[in-house]
Amino acid sequence: MSDGGxxxxxxxxxxxxxxxxHAEENDAPCTARVIRALAKVREGDTATGRRIANxxxxxxxxxxxxxxxxxxxxxxxxxxxERLARVYSGQISDQGQVDRLVCELVETYDTLxxxxxxxxxxxxxxxxxxxxxxGLLWLAQRTVPRFELFELGASAGVxxxxxxxxxxxxxTEVGPAKSPMQIEPKWRGGGGSPPAPPEAFKILxxxxxxxxxxxxxxxxxxxxxxxxxxxxxxxxxxxxxxxxQLAGERAPxxxxxxxxxxxxxxxxxxxxxxxxxxxxxxxxxxxxxxETQDAIxxxxxxxxxxxxxxxxxxxxxxxxxxATFRHELKVRYWNGGADDGxxxxxxxxxxxxxxxxxxxx
Numbered sequence: 067m068s069d070g071g072x073x074x075x076x077x078x079x080x081x082x083x084x085x086x087x088h089a090e091e092n093d094a095p096c097t098a099r100v101i102r103a104l105a106k107v108r109e110g111d112t113a114t115g116r117r118i119a120n121x122x123x124x125x126x127x128x129x130x131x132x133x134x135x136x137x138x139x140x141x142x143x144x145x146x147x148e149r150l151a152r153v154y155s156g157q158i159s160d161q162g163q164v165d166r167l168v169c170e171l172v173e174t175y176d177t178l179x180x181x182x183x184x185x186x187x188x189x190x191x192x193x194x195x196x197x198x199x200x201g202l203l204w205l206a207q208r209t210v211p212r213f214e215l216f217e218l219g220a221s222a223g224v225x226x227x228x229x230x231x232x233x234x235x236x237x238t239e240v241g242p243a244k245s246p247m248q249i250e251p252k253w254r255g256g257g258g259s260p261p262a263p264p265e266a267f268k269i270l271x272x273x274x275x276x277x278x279x280x281x282x283x284x285x286x287x288x289x290x291x292x293x294x295x296x297x298x299x300x301x302x303x304x305x306x307x308x309x310x311q312l313a314g315e316r317a318p319x320x321x322x323x324x325x326x327x328x329x330x331x332x333x334x335x336x337x338x339x340x341x342x343x344x345x346x347x348x349x350x351x352x353x354x355x356x357e358t359q360d361a362i363x364x365x366x367x368x369x370x371x372x373x374x375x376x377x378x379x380x381x382x383x384x385x386x387x388x389a390t391f392r393h394e395l396k397v398r399y400w401n402g403g404a405d406d407g408x409x410x411x412x413x414x415x416x417x418x419x420x421x422x423x424x425x426x427x
Contacts, residue, residue, distance in 0.1 A: 078118075079105065081125035085132065088391075092417055094298035096154045099161055100138055101131045103168035110169055112176045117183055127352060129186050132294070137182030138168065140293035141175060154297040186353050187294045188280055190221035192305040193419020194348045194384055195228040196251045197395040197412075200235050200260040200422065201382035202344070203267075204412055209342040209378035209401055211267040216332040216343075218325040218362070219350030220274025222282050222291050223318030224309045229269040236424065238262050247308040251419050257426035260412075270341060273319045275328035282313035302418055325350075326358040326365075333369045337377045342399075344380035349393070349417075351385045370400030370407055384415065393417055 082105055089098035108118045114134075121130055141147045142154070149167060152158045158167070172179055202213065220226045232241040234250040236259030253259065280287045288310050295302045321328065329345060337343050345366065351359065366381055373379040378401035387394050395413040400406040414423045 078108070078121070078125050082131055084126060088417075089296065089298075092296075092420075094296040096156055096159075096298050097135060097296040099153060099159070099164040100135055100150070100168060102161060103165045104131055104134055106165040106169050107134075107172050110172065112172050114172050114176050114180050114183070117180065129189075130183065132187045132189070133182050133185070134179070135296075136187050136290075136294040137179045138171060139295075139297055140182075140290065141171060141178070142297070143289055143293055146178070147171060147175065185278065188221045188278075188291050189294055189349060190224040190280070190291060190309075191295075191302065191349075191418050192224050192231070192247060192309055193249065193251065193302065194393075194415070195225045195231060196233060196235060196249050196419050196422055197384045197393075197415045198225060198346050198348060198382055199228055199231075199233050199240065199249075200238075200424070201346070201384075201395050201397045201412055202269075202380075203235075203238065203240065203260040203263055204410075205342065205344065205380045205382065205397055205399055206264055206267050207261045209380060209399055210340055210376070211264045212341050213269050213380075214337070214341050214343050215269060215272040216328070216345055217272065217274035218329065218345065218347040219353070220276050220279065220318070220320055222280035222287070222309070223274050223313065223320045224282075224306075225346075225348060226272050226274035226318040226320065227309065227312055229272055230312055235260050235422070240267070246311050247305065249419070251416070252421040254421055254423040255413070255425055257413075257424040260424065271319075273321070273332070275321050275323040275325060277322065277324060279320045279322050282310050283317065299418065301420075324358070325354060326361045329362045330365050333365055339376045342378045342380055344382060344399075346382040348384040349386060351383065352388070366398075367407060370398075373400035373406070374402045395422075 086098040086101040107115045142150045153164055217226050231247040231249050232243055232245040236253035238259045240263045280291050282288050292306050370379050381398040384395050393415045396409050396411050398407055398409050
């Protein structure tokens with residue numbers, strides 16, 4: 067898609083239509099109806115409607131419709147109002163009826179819903195860890211297979227716990243077999259499966275950062291995180307529950323910190339010989355200022371220039387291509403070799419991890 071096409075999507079009506087269509091394409095037609103109803107909310111005389119109408123920013127890039135979808139879902143999950151249950155179950159499917167109901171809810175709960183527009187959705191999705199783990203397995207064939215990891219934009223640390231999940235990635239399995247988190251996406255493409263884990267494969271440590279980390283042991287915080295999960299997706303809801311269980315057993319290692327500062331700090335730490343240091347992130351890069359993106363990239367490339375076969379550096383990312391909107395798994399690594407810093411596209415993936423299309427590398 068051309069830049070003009072992208073900018074066109076930032077016009078409110080086009081952005082709303084794209085977000086609703088995206089939900090429909092990903093088996094969430096009920097959520098799509100709620101998103102489309104925001105067009106009527108925008109026309110109404112509520113503080114929430116006025117803020118949507120005067121939105122300062124890029125509607126789609128800021129995920130503004132998903133902010134509101136989360137707030138509305140929270141009304142149901144919290145027991146505040148159960149009227150949306152009939153929409154999410156498909157009992158009410160007429161768009162006009164959904165429009166009226168959503169407008170009524172916004173009028174009634176204007177004060178409660180307005181703050182949901184303050185920040186981007188915490189879309190912490192364990193299904194995305196399938197791609198991240200596949201990237202690590204690919205990297206383990208090219209660097210030392212013992213990893214110290216750090217995650218940017220970790221939200222509640224759901225993917226910071228990926229070392230505790232069991233994965234079935236095509237013909238490849240890795241992770242504790244009896245984990246309550248079983249990740250098994252549909253495996254697509256002609257690229258085969260990711261490499262099997264080498265015998266020495268081990269994740270030694272994982273640390274994450276977020277500017278507003280979510281504490282999964284706190285009931286209210288966990289409920290807010292669940293609110294961003296589309297209610298049409300029971301498998302995703304079950305994964306959030308499994309993550310909450312694992313976090314209750316041992317909290318993920320999370321710090322409240324700006325991603326740029328965190329990356330610089332992690333890269334400055336002494337790195338033990340015989341370990342690969344790797345940074346990873348998923349569907350968060352777009353939310354950072356370009357200055358932070360540039361600073362992190364420069365820091366990684368500077369650290370990469372010092373990498374050696376005994377102390378390699380890796381970068382695993384699952385992010386949205388701004389031109390195609392496809393979620394792409396890309397890996398870069400440095401170990402003092404001729405291909406240091408080259409970017410390899412390994413897969414495309416469903417936004418919530420339902421499938422992975424492996425293209426290898």
